Amino acid sequence: MKITHVAVDVVRVPVDRPYVAGARAVDANWHVLARITTSDGVEGVGYIVYPRPDLMTAIGHAARELGETLIGMSVLEPEAAWDRLARRGDWVGPGGLLHAALAPLDIAVWDAAGKTLGQPLHRLLGGYRDRVPTYGSDGLWYSLSPDELAASARRHVDDGFDAVKLRIGKEPTAEREAERVRAVREAVGPDVRIMVDATESWTLRQARETGRVLQEAGIAWLEDPVHHLDLAGLAELRRALTVPVTGGEHLYHLDAFRALLEARAVDVVILDLARVGGITPWRKIAALAQAHRVPVCGHVVPEIQVHLLAAVPNGHLVEYVPRSAAILAAMPRRERGALVAPSAPGLGLELDADAVQRYRVA
Ligand SMILES: [Mg+2]
Structure with missing residues (x-):
């Protein structure tokens, strides 16, 4: 060893x-x-x-x-x-x-x-369950027209997702942002959850106004409405809106997450595995969030995040963006809106050695 x-x-x-x-x-x-x-x-x-x-x-x-x-x-x-x-x-x-x-x-x-x-990692790291609800977030970019966005969301639903997340924040008005959400709603029907990620695009004033309009349009969460260091702004938005405010993917340290949680700035903490420095710190941040009664979600790499989120009691949702599928023999399987953590030892992932060799640049 x-x-x-x-x-x-x-x-x-x-x-x-x-x-x-x-x-x-x-x-x-x-x-x-x-x-x-x-x-x-x-x-x-x-x-x-x-x-x-x-x-x-x-x-x-x-x-x-x-x-x-x-x-x-x-x-x-x-x-x-x-x-x-x-x-x-x-x-x-x-x-x-x-x-x-x-x-x-x-x-x-x-x-x-x-x-x-x-042992598979989800068991080694805690062993709370073997699958985690997931949402589709791939191919739902700002660059798409409302019609293209709606068609992409519909493809996700046809592919078995019951929740999707759109990137927004580049439209000139709140109403135009809401039009994107309404176009998707029309395409996916009333039962699919629609989350939005504003990718820190707004001032606090814009976030307050647009958040209210999007809330009316029926979104299920509002991610990264303002800059991640504006904890007071996030906390104010949380008080002003009823829709959950989520964030955290731009934070690096346990201390930064502590400040986020103590400020009561988000309803759901999102962790980026690279920015936090891997699995070892991830576990501590998840436990800290649990102490504040806050659920945690993963940012991308669903095939790894599924293990971590399945290991802890406050694991909430896996963001499904299969960016590494081309270098893996297989992605974990999805079943009824959940991603199933591989049961083989470790991550339970097999690299496609030929693909790695083909795409290696350094
Ligand atoms: Mg995000």
Whole structure:
């Protein structure tokens, strides 16, 4: 169970249908993929994925250099491994690029721990259940017209989702934002939950006004209405609206989540596995949220987040965006609106080695 080898690759996976997110054209999902090997021949895999190339090669280099720190450590001591990695990079951290480089390594350590112990991660990390409700969030971008957006949402529902999430926040008026929601409502019927993600696009004043209009239009949650550091603004919105306000995917540290929770700024905490630095800190943030009676959700990487959210009692919803499907033998299966956590040891995911080789860029 001692780590004998660490390899890190940067893998650029082209998307089937390029799209525009904000001002950026997206044509590929960039991965930093870590693979660790142990003295008894176990291979642990971990990765982060973003739909942008910026700094991903640099993060890959950083992960490669940090990964050397793990040689000789046991995969059954992930806390010690995380601590050592974080200390090595703390002069450029905490957070930011350091966490992004640390996360794939930490995830790979946990995957190897699960494989060493013969247990799937959702059980090893807590064992609360084996599946988590999920919502469709892929292909529901700002760049689509209301009709295209409605058609995309309808495809999600036909594919078995009973909840979808739209990106909004780029329209000039509240009414125009609501038109997008109404177009989707018409296409999906009354029973499908429609969440919206405003991706921090608004001032507090805009958020207050648009939030009220969208609430009337029947949204199920309002994500990231204002900047993630505006805790007072988020808390004010929570008081002004009845619809749940959600956020947290841009936060890095346990301390930042504590401030978010103590400010009573959100109804649901969303965790980005790369920004928080992997599974080891994720668990602490989830427990902190539980202490505040707040549920937690994952940001993308559904195939990994499903294990974490199934492990804890306050795991709420998996965001289904299968950005890594092309380098995996299979995605976890979906059943009646839920994503089922793989039952094989560790993450229970198998890399498609040919695809990784084909798409590897560094
Ligand atoms: Mg979001």
